[in-house]
Amino acid sequence: MKIIGGRVVVTCPGRNFVTLKVETDEGIYGIGDATLNGREQAVVAYLQEHVIPCLVGRDPQQIEDAWQYLYRGAYWRRGPVTMCAIAAVDTALWDIKAKAAGLPLYQLLGGRSRDGVMVYGHANGGDIEETADEVAKYIALGYRAVRAQSGVPGLASTYGVARDKMFYEPADTGLPTENIWSSEKYLRHIPALFDKLRDRFGFECHLLHDVHHRLTPIEAARLGKDLETYRLFWLEDAVTCENQESFRLIRRHTTTPLAVGEVFNSIHDCRQLISEQLIDYIRTSVVHAGGITHLRRIAALAELFHVRTGCHGATDLSPVCLGAALHFDTWVPNFGIQEYMRHTEATDEVFPHSYHFADGYLYVGEAPGHGVDIDETLAARYPYRRAFLPVNRLEDGTMFNW
Numbered sequence: 343m344k345i346i347g348g349r350v351v352v353t354c355p356g357r358n359f360v361t362l363k364v365e366t367d368e369g370i371y372g373i374g375d376a377t378l379n380g381r382e383q384a385v386v387a388y389l390q391e392h393v394i395p396c397l398v399g400r401d402p403q404q405i406e407d408a409w410q411y412l413y414r415g416a417y418w419r420r421g422p423v424t425m426c427a428i429a430a431v432d433t434a435l436w437d438i439k440a441k442a443a444g445l446p447l448y449q450l451l452g453g454r455s456r457d458g459v460m461v462y463g464h465a466n467g468g469d470i471e472e473t474a475d476e477v478a479k480y481i482a483l484g485y486r487a488v489r490a491q492s493g494v495p496g497l498a499s500t501y502g503v504a505r506d507k508m509f510y511e512p513a514d515t516g517l518p519t520e521n522i523w524s525s526e527k528y529l530r531h532i533p534a535l536f537d538k539l540r541d542r543f544g545f546e547c548h549l550l551h552d553v554h555h556r557l558t559p560i561e562a563a564r565l566g567k568d569l570e571t572y573r574l575f576w577l578e579d580a581v582t583c584e585n586q587e588s589f590r591l592i593r594r595h596t597t598t599p600l601a602v603g604e605v606f607n608s609i610h611d612c613r614q615l616i617s618e619q620l621i622d623y624i625r626t627s628v629v630h631a632g633g634i635t636h637l638r639r640i641a642a643l644a645e646l647f648h649v650r651t652g653c654h655g656a657t658d659l660s661p662v663c664l665g666a667a668l669h670f671d672t673w674v675p676n677f678g679i680q681e682y683m684r685h686t687e688a689t690d691e692v693f694p695h696s697y698h699f700a701d702g703y704l705y706v707g708e709a710p711g712h713g714v715d716i717d718e719t720l721a722a723r724y725p726y727r728r729a730f731l732p733v734n735r736l737e738d739g740t741m742f743n744w
């Protein structure tokens with residue numbers, strides 16, 4: 343079998359998605375997600391100019407060799423754009439290999455380790471009461487795990503509180519929206535949110551929270567201590583993590599489980615966090631961390647140190663990424679949880695798929711490959727619209743982390 347070509351499909355059914363389609367001389371094709379929220383066109387150019395020409399003529403079944411070729415051959419290794427492009431190729435080649443074998447992808451990884459993949463949904467509200475009502479809705483839908491994000495008194499906006507309750511889309515068309523942030527106001531507010539949620543719902547439902555990179559290590563340690571009595575499933579992205587060592591300080595002060603990694607693009611971003619057991623869940627995703635081939639390596643390292651997977655799964659990771667992730671989740675021995683921000687109906691129509699939700703779990707289908715396709719005719723109806731993620735400033739105007 344030989345690769346005869348590759349095409350990048352950019353579509354915007356409510357938000358931008360970038361999809362790589364790799365075609366072979368035997369008529370089998372594979373697709374991979376290449377979406378990097380707010381920087382989509384950088385990956386499009388990388389694929390079209392620097393990757394696809396090198397793929398033509400290669401044997402698509404040599405997945406590892408292709409990965410090594412694109413990683414080592416780049417010379418300028420790692421980084422979100424490079425690793426997103428490699429991820430798209432890797433996912434497409436795994437899709438082809440599984441289709442050629444007539445098997446669902448998880449069978450090529452090592453078979454089922456579980457029936458369903460436990461997922462968490464996103465409840466958010468302008469205040470504690472509204473957030474609690476949203477958590478109730480997710481529990482009623484059958485979710486066993488819910489992330490809770492609430493507006494903060496005194497702040498006009500905050501991460502995770504959306505205009506739309508079911509579909510959270512942070513990116514805006516036009517230039518970046520500027521939000522104002524106050525860690526002091528946030529830290530005063532969040533313990534009351536989880537006090538209310540545990541008081542109303544008890545401890546049956548797993549509760550999660552995403553700080554979204556906004557605290558210092560000592561602030562994160564304080565929040566972790568304040569939340570210990572509420573037994574969170576995890577506290578996510580408590581601080582930015584270029585300095586992996588800074589998590590030692592948080593770890594010294596709190597037993598609240600920590601999750602990190604959606605912005606990571608290689609094992610090197612999390613090697614210290616994992617090997618020193620500074621985190622409990624690694625959030626790396628198929629689309630942003632070099633594809634299934636590299637994600638398996640991260641999970642294998644994590645398994646040695648009692649760290650479990652918790653793949654990122656926001657709306658800006660396409661159904662192609664989610665479909666591939668679910669095959670990974672169905673196989674991986676040290677599975678933790680899968681994020682499941684639902685896609686809109688328009689997006690699901692562009693990306694027909696075989697996975698389905700039931701009783702708090704997502705289930706992959708048995709279709710050969712990763713089970714997700716792209717309807718290019720429908721995709722063409724939604725032209726690309728440049729969009730940016732917001733930026734954050736402190737109340738005194740200082741540039742901060744969004």
Ligand SMILES: O=C(O)[C@@H](O)[C@@H](O)[C@H](O)[C@H](O)CO
Pocket residue numbers: 379512552554604654655656657658681731
């Ligand atoms: O945990 C999450 O899902 C968030 O951190 C994401 O919504 C993140 O903000 C977006 O994926 C950024 O594009």
Ligand SMILES: [Mg+2]
Pocket residue numbers: 552554578579604
């Ligand atoms: Mg997050």
